[in-house]
Amino acid sequence: MGRHSAAPPLELGTYEVVEASFGPSTSWKAGNLVVDLESLRGSAAKEPAVEAVEVHLVRPGDPVRVANVLDAVVPHVKADDPEATFPGVLGRLAPAGRGRSNRLGGVTVLSVCDLRAAGLVEEDEVWETFVDMAGPGADRSGFGSTANVVLTFTPRSDAPAADVDLAVRKATLRVARELAATTIGATPDRQETFRPIGARQGGEDLPAIAAILQVGSEGPFLDTFLYGLRMEGLVPTALDPREVLDGALTNGAFEWAGSRNPTALYQRNALIRELYEADGKRLRFAGLVVALGYLNTAFEKQRSAMLSARLAQLLGADGVVCTTFETGNSHTDTMLTVRACEQLGIRTTAILTETNGGLTDHVPEADCIVSVGNEDELVAGWSPDHVIGASAARAGEPVPTWAYLGATCQMGDLRWTAVPA
């Protein structure tokens, strides 16, 4: 028996939502999610840095554009220990990735705040973020196909940026926890069991594959959080991939809508699931490294790439999939990581978004790249009946792909790619 065999698996129960509606008390029963608007609003508005919160429920096909979206979160709760949900940021500090977690399927919580109008961010940064529930852009964001509980925050006018940042993130996660808590005690529609990757028996002749998950952490509204603390300064670190699925990693980076990593895509993470699925059949899942991208200097970039590759080597990886966080600068971090791995004999695939002009950076070692699409492609104009979170929001105008939340997320969660035309 492997030394990990006694460690408890992560049991992930999914409760599908077929119908979502407002009602007198929040509940889930047999596919019906009822949302108590007043209770959620009160729950979201608990934070002192928040002046007011509006709650909307939007469904696929609604003629609605949600603008100024900050994050997307899958409703999620630790069923045996709800106080430890999203540990370190919302919940009590406890290791994620073990025990029983419940989540809602087909529903996402979207946090919305016009940071520019609130004077909390620079004008020239690119914050524009849409989720369209219908129209030509509905399939660009991964969140046009789920029912969405939209929380629109008005920050208190004298609250410092860092306080607003924390308040919005906590309030959103709290609502996600409350929605999922309605399922505690019920039988899930689907249950997945994720055992520690080291507990696998056999498959020694299969190639060992690790993932290097790139994140960014540059300050308020530009951070990624690991167990509640911003990751800036972190050296590349090995995580149990189940921790990522179970709420240890949360997003607080709200620039560049298409290529940021929303919390929901850490929770759902297609790459970790794919590696679990193939584990013992086509490959051995060797582990997960989280590393910073968007580092400031050539030295920092080379150092992080070197340490990431070294950690992948310590995990015994024959190959790694390198993901990318946002665009431009971070593509150099990805390229240097690819080079550092290949120099150690570890084969690589990188996941990247393209621009109209091609790749932002490239090294000859990057000979195997997955394209998640051209972020500059314009999506035909659309005039929604309602806009949530902004007044105009490019109604009727073409919208670049990069403005749709998660549309070119470089963890590989969507099916988009780009081909010659």
Next chain:
Amino acid sequence: MDGGSGMKVVHYLNQFFAGLGGEEAAGHEPVRIEGAVGPGRGLAAAGLPVDVTLACGDDHFGEHEAEALARLLNWLEEEEPDVLVCGPAFGSGRHGYACGSLAREAGRRGVPVVSAMTPDNPGVLAAEGAAYIVPTGSNVTEMRTILPVVAALAGRLARGEPVGPSEEEGYLPRGLRKNVLADVTGAARAVDLLLAKLAGDTRTEVAPSGDRVPPPSAVVDLSRATVALVSEAGCVPQGNPDRLPSRHSNMWLRYPLGGVSSLGADAYESVHGGFDTAAANDDPNRLVPLDAVRELEAEGRIGKLHDVFYTTTGVDTPVAAAAKFGQEIAAELHEANVQAVILTGT
């Protein structure tokens, strides 16, 4: 007039296909002809009725390109066509070049354009991706099979119907990358590609342009060389009078340095959107090191400083755009007999 088809179609041909004459008519100036001529009748037979034919002698176009283009574009502007068809030009380099050049200009003005020629025809490069070009062989006998393909594609464009990727539709790639949904997620494709690579089968969904520039030989004598300052640090005169974008730049600019010994914080600033410019704006010489280079010039360690500096913002700039900036700036520097450049990056 739209020929009763509900769409307006304009067709461009050279003197030969327009029936103006053979090589002796290659100097023919641009003409506008009502209705279809020559291959235009084949387009009509394939369901694309031509309303107006524009024609020009191949030599005339080559020798008076700007003027010929202006006249042709003027007619196009009057007609406001739903689609422009150029050629087919097959293997003819002169006809192809005229087709490609007109296609480029019309395409940039928002007119959908279809042309047809051999993949190595200079017209393909001249079109700069602004047209759908159907590949042909070099032989005119293909006319019969090519015209229906051109007509079908042009008809769909004229009706505003979507056109798929080049591989599916058969036109030459225009250098654009179109988003499509793959069968499986990017994550699944990444794992598949990695396992294939480990098994010796290396494939990629996107490759770089392959533009690697070999370093030039060293400057023989710097004390006689003209040295220029070039930067992507977004350094511009205070107030950014020419509106250099702070990111995703689509331009580069040049500013005079004659009589300037140092870039003062009161006169210059950085509009770069990719770093905190506070420290740089306290001393713009740290973006474009004019003060230091003026000292070297005074000491005779360099021959002289070029009298303008070149600037852009390098942040989120696609490689293709940056390569174009570089080529344009380098061409000016070469023209000015500059032997060395100090390139400050951020």
